[in-house]
Amino acid sequence: SVNPMAYEAQFFGFTPQTCMLRIYIAFQDYLFEMMLVVESVILKKLDGLPNSKISAFQIRKSTEKFLLFMKERFDQLFSKMEEVLLQLVLSIPPKVLLPEDKVHEQYPYSKEQFQALQGEIHQLQQQYRAEASAGQALRAELEEQKAVQAELEKVLQWFDGLENICREHGTGNFKESFAFLTQNSKKLQDVLKDVEEKSR
Amino acid sequence: LPSLPTSQAHVLSTKPNYQQILAEQGEVWSCMELVLDELHQAVKLLQ
Amino acid sequence: GRAQVFAAVVDTFLEKLVAAGSYQRFANCYRCFYKLQPEVTRSIYDQFISQLQTSVKEEIQEVKDEGNLDMLFNSLDKIVEEAKNQEEPAWRPSGVPEEDVRSAVVPYLLKHRSYLQKVLKEKEEENQKAAESVLAGRKRIAELQQLIQARKQAWQ
Numbered sequence: 001s002v003n004p005m006a007y008e009a010q011f012f013g014f015t016p017q018t019c020m021l022r023i024y025i026a027f028q029d030y031l032f033e034m035m036l037v038v039e040s041v042i043l044k045k046l047d048g049l050p051n052s053k054i055s056a057f058q059i060r061k062s063t064e065k066f067l068l069f070m071k072e073r074f075d076q077l078f079s080k081m082e083e084v085l086l087q088l089v090l091s092i093p094p095k096v097l098l099p100e101d102k103v104h105e106q107y108p109y110s111k112e113q114f115q116a117l118q119g120e121i122h123q124l125q126q127q128y129r130a131e132a133s134a135g136q137a138l139r140a141e142l143e144e145q146k147a148v149q150a151e152l153e154k155v156l157q158w159f160d161g162l163e164n165i166c167r168e169h170g171t172g173n174f175k176e177s178f179a180f181l182t183q184n185s186k187k188l189q190d191v192l193k194d195v196e197e198k199s200r
Numbered sequence: 201l202p203s204l205p206t207s208q209a210h211v212l213s214t215k216p217n218y219q220q221i222l223a224e225q226g227e228v229w230s231c232m233e234l235v236l237d238e239l240h241q242a243v244k245l246l247q
Numbered sequence: 248g249r250a251q252v253f254a255a256v257v258d259t260f261l262e263k264l265v266a267a268g269s270y271q272r273f274a275n276c277y278r279c280f281y282k283l284q285p286e287v288t289r290s291i292y293d294q295f296i297s298q299l300q301t302s303v304k305e306e307i308q309e310v311k312d313e314g315n316l317d318m319l320f321n322s323l324d325k326i327v328e329e330a331k332n333q334e335e336p337a338w339r340p341s342g343v344p345e346e347d348v349r350s351a352v353v354p355y356l357l358k359h360r361s362y363l364q365k366v367l368k369e370k371e372e373e374n375q376k377a378a379e380s381v382l383a384g385r386k387r388i389a390e391l392q393q394l395i396q397a398r399k400q401a402w403q
Contacts, residue, residue, distance in 0.1 A: 006340060006342075007339055007340065008290070010340070011319070011323065012316075012319055013314065014352050015302050015309075019310065019314065022310065023306065023307070024311060024356045026310075027306065029301060030302040030306070033302075034295055034298055034299050034302070035252065035295075037295075037298075037377060038291055038295050039292055040279055042277065042291060043293075045280075045284060045287055049283065049284075052283055054279045054280060054283065056345070059277070061279075062276045062277040062278075062279070062280070065276045066272065066273060066276035066277070069267075069268075069272065069276070069350060070264075070267065070268050071346075073264060073267035073268070074264060074267075077260050077263050077264055077267070080258065080260075081256055081257065081259070081260040084256050085253065087255055088249070088256075089249045089252050089253045089256070091328075092323065092326075093262065093327055093330070094336040094337065094339075095324055095330055095334070095335065095336055095337050096327050096330040096333070096337055097330065097333075097337035097338055098326065099326065101296060101337075101338060103350045103353065103354055104338040104347070104349050104350040104351075105337070105338060106350075106354075107349075107350045107353035107354060107357075108338075108350065109349050109350060109353050111346075114349045114352075114353065116306065116355065117353065117356050117357070117360065121356060121359055121363060122354070124350070124363035124364060124367060125363060127367055128366060128367045129361060130346055130373055131371055132370060134374055135370060135373060135374045137375060138248055138378055138380075139377060139379035141384075142377065142380055142381055143382060145384035145385070145387075145388060145393040146384075148388055149387060149388055150392065151386070151389065152391035152392065152395060153364050153391065155391075155395050156282065156391065156394055156398065158394060159395070159398040159402075173305065186308060190271050192308040199252060199284060
């Protein structure tokens with residue numbers, strides 16, 4: 001089975017196989033191009049030699065023969081190189097964890113643990129919302145209390161006002177002064193009665 | 201009120217009825233009105 | 248390090264390729280031209296090999312530059328060095344994104360949880376204070392009610 005080397009791809013930004021393929025194609029292109037150049041140079045040289053009996057076809061055959069050999073060797077050598085590079089250079093050993101994946105080592109949460117954590121967060125959010133609205137209810141009651149206190153203090157002030165009025169008119173303690181008034185009125189009645197008798 | 205129990209649930213659930221408290225003041229006024237009326241009558245009588 | 252191994256392996260490959268494509272073999276394949284022009288054949292071969300080597304090296308350099316391979320090799324060497332005492336196989340992507348994303352999200356959830364715990368605690372303390380003022384307010388209102396009752400009864 002082909003190792004996709006996905007982890008290496010995460011690190012390098014490309015899969016090692018892609019990298020090797022790119023190098024392989026480039027090398028192969030160069031080889032082919034070079035051989036074409038060699039052939040064209042030789043043919044040009046032959047043009048300068050009118051008496052040579054070598055045909056272009058022969059040169060093409062020679063080119064193909066050399067290229068075929070080179071291509072075989074190239075493939076062999078390249079696959080060896082690829083094997084070594086993929087193993088020693090472009091691979092991440094199994095026990096190595098990339099820095100950006102430290103979280104997976106630090107937080108190996110199972111699905112249940114993850115859901116439990118989510119549940120806990122949801123619960124905290126609910127709780128916070130409840131506390132927030134409780135706070136609002138408490139502040140609302142404080143406002144209400146202010147209004148009620150103001151009303152009750154007004155009532156008391158009214159009582160104070162009433163008693164101030166009495167005091168201002170000489171009736172400090174109403175009960176005593178009323179008793180005093182009652183006594184005086186009784187005396188007055190007695191005196192009145194007396195006067196009437198004497199006048200008869 | 202919040203649907204979930206909160207840390208101050210016992211305070212929230214014992215909130216007095218402030219409207220009723222204010223309403224009770226009406227009774228104080230009518231009582232005082234009565235007292236002052238009586239007083240007024242008494243003073244008139246004395247006079 | 249990896250960078251050195253990479254360079255060495257590529258050099259070895261190139262050497263062996265050049266060795267495989269020896270002048271004898273080249274001359275053997277182009278025997279008819281070689282017999283006619285041996286020196287020219289040699290010069291063509293030399294240029295061929297030199298150009299081939301140059302192209303290969305340039306390509307490798309281009310790949311290294313594009314992929315920033317030197318820096319990556321060095322950093323990978325360092326990471327491997329740090330993990331040299333590791334026994335167990337390390338974590339690998341499971342291929343199920345939903346599974347793999349979990350660990351990446353957990354730190355943020357934990358942070359969020361501790362933030363919520365903090366603000367909840369602050370809110371509870373705030374409500375504690377508010378509740379105390381409310382209770383004080385209730386007490387005060389009760390006192391005022393008693394005072395009013397007392398004043399009323401005094402007049403009665």
